[in-house]
Amino acid sequence: MLQHKPAKNQSLRIVLKINPLKILVVDDEPDMRIFVSTVVETMGFDPIMAENGTEALEKVQSILPALIILDVMMPKIEDGVKTYQLLKTDKRLDQIPIIMLSAIAKKTFFHFIRILSPQNGPGIPEPEAYMEKPPDAAELVKIIENLLLNKTQK
Amino acid sequence: MDQSILLIDDEEGIRKVLGIYLSDMGYQVFLAENGEQGSRIFRKEKPPIVLVDIKMPGMDGIELLRIIKEEIPDTEVIMITGHGDMDLAIKSLKLEATDFVTKPINDDVLEIALKRAHERLTMRRLLREHTNNLEQLVRDKTKKLVEAEKLAAVGQTVAGLSHAIKNIASGLKGGAFVLEKGLELDSRKYLMQGWEMVKGNVDKITKLSMDLLNYAKVTDVNYKLSEPNQQVHEVVSVMQHQAKELGIHLKIELAPDLKAFYFDPELIHWCLLNLVSNAIDACMEDDLDNNGKVVLVKTVKAKGWGVEFQVIDNCCGMDEEIKENIFQGFYSTKGTKGTGIGLMITKKIVDGHKGVIEVESKKSVGSTFIIRLPEKLQP
Numbered sequence: 001m002l003q004h005k006p007a008k009n010q011s012l013r014i015v016l017k018i019n020p021l022k023i024l025v026v027d028d029e030p031d032m033r034i035f036v037s038t039v040v041e042t043m044g045f046d047p048i049m050a051e052n053g054t055e056a057l058e059k060v061q062s063i064l065p066a067l068i069i070l071d072v073m074m075p076k077i078e079d080g081v082k083t084y085q086l087l088k089t090d091k092r093l094d095q096i097p098i099i100m101l102s103a104i105a106k107k108t109f110f111h112f113i114r115i116l117s118p119q120n121g122p123g124i125p126e127p128e129a130y131m132e133k134p135p136d137a138a139e140l141v142k143i144i145e146n147l148l149l150n151k152t153q154k
Numbered sequence: 155m156d157q158s159i160l161l162i163d164d165e166e167g168i169r170k171v172l173g174i175y176l177s178d179m180g181y182q183v184f185l186a187e188n189g190e191q192g193s194r195i196f197r198k199e200k201p202p203i204v205l206v207d208i209k210m211p212g213m214d215g216i217e218l219l220r221i222i223k224e225e226i227p228d229t230e231v232i233m234i235t236g237h238g239d240m241d242l243a244i245k246s247l248k249l250e251a252t253d254f255v256t257k258p259i260n261d262d263v264l265e266i267a268l269k270r271a272h273e274r275l276t277m278r279r280l281l282r283e284h285t286n287n288l289e290q291l292v293r294d295k296t297k298k299l300v301e302a303e304k305l306a307a308v309g310q311t312v313a314g315l316s317h318a319i320k321n322i323a324s325g326l327k328g329g330a331f332v333l334e335k336g337l338e339l340d341s342r343k344y345l346m347q348g349w350e351m352v353k354g355n356v357d358k359i360t361k362l363s364m365d366l367l368n369y370a371k372v373t374d375v376n377y378k379l380s381e382p383n384q385q386v387h388e389v390v391s392v393m394q395h396q397a398k399e400l401g402i403h404l405k406i407e408l409a410p411d412l413k414a415f416y417f418d419p420e421l422i423h424w425c426l427l428n429l430v431s432n433a434i435d436a437c438m439e440d441d442l443d444n445n446g447k448v449v450l451v452k453t454v455k456a457k458g459w460g461v462e463f464q465v466i467d468n469c470c471g472m473d474e475e476i477k478e479n480i481f482q483g484f485y486s487t488k489g490t491k492g493t494g495i496g497l498m499i500t501k502k503i504v505d506g507h508k509g510v511i512e513v514e515s516k517k518s519v520g521s522t523f524i525i526r527l528p529e530k531l532q533p
Contacts, residue, residue: 038347
């Protein structure tokens with residue numbers, strides 16, 4: 001899919017052809033994948049699942065989902081945080097909002113991100129939403145609605 | 155003054171005069187006319203202060219001093235010396251006499267000597283009390299510290315446990331949500347998925363509670379004369395079916411020269427079962443093609459031990475960080491699939507047998523778990 005990238009003016013942001021109904025759910029635990037997928041599906045979206053960071057990156061590029069719900073621990077924190085870093089530093093993919101879903105406290109995650117940020121660089125942006133595990137279905141629904149509603153308004 | 159004093163002198167006159175003088179000062183006075191008698195009275199009465207003539211026929215003052223200092227070193231011994239006995243006096247000081255007074259005895263000099271003896275006695279008593287207090291203080295503080303550390307350990311355990319339970323609870327909650335959606339939307343897919351999640355998490359919490367129960371139980375090692383190879387046979391026959399289904403070769407290699415010795419066959423069975431099922435889990439994490447996955451259970455006659463069990467896999471392996479933590483409670487690499495209790499119990503069992511458990515592992519190469527049990531020949 002990447003090869004089809006249209007060559008545009010480099011200073012302009014490349015507009016992605018995002019699939020407005022697809023949501024990528026990344027979690028190494030099957031229970032959590034099924035739960036989050038069910039939440040997403042019953043909202044009317046089409047969940048795509050990935051078990052690890054590598055699979056997630058592949059699917060993000062091939063599917064271009066409207067949203068990514070990403071687990072931080074997969075099964076170690078590096079995988080989740082690195083995936084996040086790669087997504088958010090990619091000039092194209094960084095437009096896709098991410099909900100971090102995590103068993104670790106928000107503070108710890110942001111600390112990690114700060115460490116990974118290049119020293120004089122722009123730094124890695126914060127995720128569009130952060131939710132500690134175990135996620136509450138109603139709250140997750142609200143966050144997804146907020147993010148995707150805002151997006152369509154733009 | 156409520157104290158006793160022993161006076162030993164072969165001269166009757168001195169015994170009489172000094173005896174009266176000391177009685178007047180308030181001492182309870184014991185008198186002896188030679189070294190032998192003096193030592194008998196000393197052993198019986200144990201006076202804190204002894205006044206002894208340095209020169210006596212038979213056992214002399216120096217000899218008596220030596221005996222007293224050997225038997226009750228805290229006794230204050232004042233030597234009575236004549237003119238020209240300076241060498242002896244110095245010798246007595248070397249033997250830790252408190253002081254010496256020279257004949258003819260001057261009341262003031264004697265009083266000063268006695269006063270010094272008393273001061274030393276008091277000081278020594280205070281010092282001893284102080285030391286005892288300090289020792290008591292150290293004991294008390296140590297006890298408190300140990301208690302605090304125990305509490306901290308309990309706190310850690312509880313934290314780990316609550317994490318494991320939280321994982322299961324969130325799985326149950328998720329399952330309930332999916333089930334509800336299934337009912338609400340009349341979706342068979344959601345019903346089945348939700349039901350599986352609930353069932354799986356019920357299994358997990360059942361296993362967790364069994365593991366905890368086991369952990370509490372393993373404090374009693376029930377020694378029985380048992381064959382180490384027998385345990386391997388049993389464990390492998392239990393696991394063989396599951397291994398085969400998952401495409402893993404579960405093999406054994408047993409040392410032929412192992413003798414039966416005393417260990418707890420049930421607990422060791424449990425340990426081996428745990429290690430083998432960990433090895434199988436490790437293989438499931440691995441992407442090796444199916445034919446290559448091997449779990450080998452070995453027994454070896456290790457020198458100085460009853461047996462060395464080895465559980466070897468050629469699968470995912472561990473890095474240093476994981477290796478350091480695996481025997482700690484509630485540390486798991488299996489996400490919500492594991493609770494981190496298995497190896498904690500295994501270690502406790504092996505410790506209970508005064509054995510050792512070790513691990514060698516290389517990332518992407520495989521792991522070897524080793525248990526050595528001492529050759530206990532009596533129950």
